[in-house]
């Protein structure tokens with residue numbers, strides 16, 4: 001195993017990051033769960049407000065890059081409330097399959113309800129699963145997406161390897177995640193926004209400033225574009241590349257199973 | 259790496275797609291026409307701005323616009339912005355297509371059908387864009403839009419020139435006066451819509467500037 005593939009934050013065996021606080025590895029998983037338990041019901045509203053609706057555009061492009069087509073099997077891990085799953089469901093059609101997976105039952109429940117509301121159910125399977133140990137067969141999936149999920153995963157290298165195992169050869173992984181703004185000025189504005197405005201918005205709307213402070217902090221702790229690219233290569237993905245979006249606030253990484 | 263910020267491009271495509279699909283819903287005559295070409299995929303490469311967009315006619319009431327697509331297209335066209343502006347507003351798209359610098363691969367049927375559907379509809383392109391501008395912190399988009407609108411003026415003049423050249427060269431083909439009138443009316447209506455969009459963008463920018471000035 002290549003230790004450089006793990007983020008520098010994960011070097012220490014017993015502790016890892018929880019936002020800017022260092023915590024016990026076991027504790028991180030349950031604290032992340034706590035965060036998403038507490039935001040689940042307002043998650044979609046907050047997503048729209050926090051990003052000014054732009055997250056829909058980031059996701060739209062992710063769907064395009066997936067090149068998903070009728071009959072394929074798509075796994076959306078850390079899929080939360082099923083945004084991507086609902087769109088994939090139409091693209092793969094009745095012969096295809098979409099697996100909406102997340103470690104958090106509360107998020108999946110909101111997701112399931114939303115998918116039913118949208119009438120997208122026939123080809124969607126909802127599975128509670130940990131990205132680090134995916135409960136799916138080797139070479140069984142055409143495409144895996146993970147949107148705003150990887151930064152919450154304790155051992156990212158382990159998760160990437162697990163995804164590689166599940167993908168069929170030639171299949172692709174798309175990682176949509178906050179990244180590093182390419183300009184210093186944008187970086188500053190963005191800092192102000194996420195450390196001042198975000199928690200305030202969280203307090204107002206979700207009555208939960210702490211969870212949103214965690215979100216802002218976890219974004220800063222997440223590996224930047226080149227680091228994540230290296231981690232994907234180390235995990236065994238080929239033809240890795242990324243697209244910066246909205247000035248690098250978000251990056252979409254793509255890699256193929258050789 | 260992509261040259262255009264995919265989020266920006268997605269914003270423009272999402273807005274255009276929404277405008278288009280709304281207009282299609284409101285124009286029942288278009289359903290039959292689209293039905294005949296449904297399932298086809300068109301690629302349009304605009305060389306001026308180094309941009310390729312894909313149009314998929316999904317059903318008789320739904321069109322999908324994409325910035326990225328890996329499937330084989332049924333029709334692929336390559337040309338400058340001006341070429342496509344001329345085509346979009348053309349009264350006789352088949353003739354415009356032949357006369358313009360547009361390169362065509364595959365069948366022209368779906369392209370011409372789509373052009374006819376679009377040309378006949380009064381599409382409100384601006385509203386969804388402006389709606390988006392309010393959401394997305396708008397500087398980049400506004401700038402892009404302004405550049406696009408400035409280009410629009412040039413396209414109009416050159417369009418007229420191109421048409422009269424065409425008519426002179428093909429001397430025998432002088433269309434009836436009524437048709438010419440209709441054609442210039444169509445150009446005029448594009449011009450007016452362009453100006454309306456420009457003034458909307460200016461208002462928005464003024465509003466944004468006012469908000470930034472400390473009280």
Ligand SMILES: C[S@@+](CC[C@H](N)C(=O)[O-])C[C@H]1O[C@@H](n2cnc3c(N)ncnc32)[C@H](O)[C@@H]1O
Nearest residue numbers: 036078079080103104107130131147148149152
């Ligand atoms: C910010 S949400 C993103 C949800 C959705 N993909 C979206 O883009 O709207 C992050 C999700 O990651 C999930 N998550 C965190 N750690 C995970 C893990 N180890 N395995 C699977 N999902 C995890 C959380 O439960 C949460 O639903």
